[in-house]
Amino acid sequence: MxxxxxxxxxxxxxxxxxxxxxxxxxxxxxxxxxxxxxxxxxxxxxxxxxxxxxxxxxxxxxxxxxxxxxxxxxxxxxxxxxxxxxxxxxxxxxxxxxxxxxxxxxxxxxxxxxxxxxxxxxxxxxxxxTSARNQLIGKVIAVTMRTVDAEVVLEIQGGMQISVGVTNESVELLRLYPNRQVWALIKAVAVSIHRAPNPELPSTINQLCGVVQRIICGEESTEVVIALPSGVTIRGLMTTAQLNQQHICDGDAACACFPASAVIIGVDN
Known part of the structure; x- marks a missing residue:
């Protein structure tokens, strides 16, 4: 040996x-x-x-x-x-x-x-x-338990809130009680970019609005990075055609939208 x-x-x-x-x-x-x-x-x-x-x-x-x-x-x-x-x-x-x-x-x-x-x-x-491009620090604000799943509300930097959908088992396993410090991981491909908030979107869709910090253009897809009022950034993907259609440029107001189901909660203890 x-x-x-x-x-x-x-x-x-x-x-x-x-x-x-x-x-x-x-x-x-x-x-x-x-x-x-x-x-x-x-x-x-x-x-x-x-x-x-x-x-x-x-x-x-x-x-x-x-x-x-x-x-x-x-x-x-x-x-x-x-x-x-x-x-x-x-x-x-x-x-x-x-x-x-x-x-x-x-x-x-x-x-x-x-x-x-x-x-x-x-x-x-x-x-x-992790491959998730968006990694945010937050704390649990509220947990609403349902039959098999739950809605967890997180407060991220700057006081903004996002909704996360998890199973009841995850709530117990991760001990998601109020004030618990957690990670919120969101893949950029799950985040869509829009010029303005949409009041007609359901509560299961999160909207974080700020200012376009930079745009990384590709042949077919474009990555847009939005700086939130707190200075935290979130990035999403859109097609180059969508970018041109919405006329989104550096410095413009814009919103990052993503479903509650697209957020992964992580803890380190």
Whole structure:
């Protein structure tokens, strides 16, 4: 039997804020480049990442943090100025102060860690990522139980509310009681974009309205990112023909609509 390879712990240090992963060394580097260059475009070039990847990281940080870490003027590719907020500067300072202690912590673990295939398998499961493009932090406001399913109302950042449809079993399994902190995951393909709210939509359809922050056009499909009043962003897909028909542009008011059944609730404990 071949000799097993000792398990060595050498992961990255991340800040968790509002029960969500927020900052690792790659995102710290992005924040530092934004602070130095005053431009997401130039920060992305300096780090050799795509403009879209940089924007996605900024969106994620702003959506998860208690307050936005980056402020940017609405504009197209390369448009508008960008700067760190006080929240962003504090995160960088604290990150560097703790990172050294984390490295010493890993050194101590590796000094006493033996062979463990089971531990490796566990770590691989914990490293699972989600394909949902919209990941929001919220808390349970109300739960209405029905015969086999339930309606759960969540309050996300900025005080906006969304409705989620789940089974009664999920309510019990996830312990979805009022004030419970949760994740709300919504795939972008389930989100449609419209110029204005529609008062005739049923209560099972959520509507979150804000301002178009940017548009990523493809040959047939287009991704539209809407910045909500709180600074949190939500993205959806529409055909290029629909985009042209509705004349949606950067800076326009728009709404993201998605059914309650399209929202997945996640918890981490």
């Amino acid at each position: 071949p000799k097993s390879t000792p398990l060595h712990i050498g992961g990255q240090f991340w800040f968790n804020i509002s029960e969500g992963g927020l900052l690792g060394k790659e995102r710290i580097a992005l924040l530092e480049q934004i602070a130095e260059r005053g431009s997401i475009t130039q920060a992305a070039k300096s780090l050799k990442i795509s403009y879209k990847a940089a924007w996605d990281a900024v969106d994620t940080m702003n959506n998860i943090a208690p307050a936005p870490v980056v402020e940017t003027a609405t504009g197209g590719r390369g448009g508008g100025g960008t700067r760190l907020t006080e929240e962003g500067r504090q995160l960088i300072t604290v990150y560097h102060a703790i990172a050294a202690e984390y490295a010493r912590f890993l050194d101590g673990i590796n000094a006493t860690l033996g062979d463990s295939a089971a531990a490796l398998a566990l770590l691989q499961r914990l490293a699972m990522r």
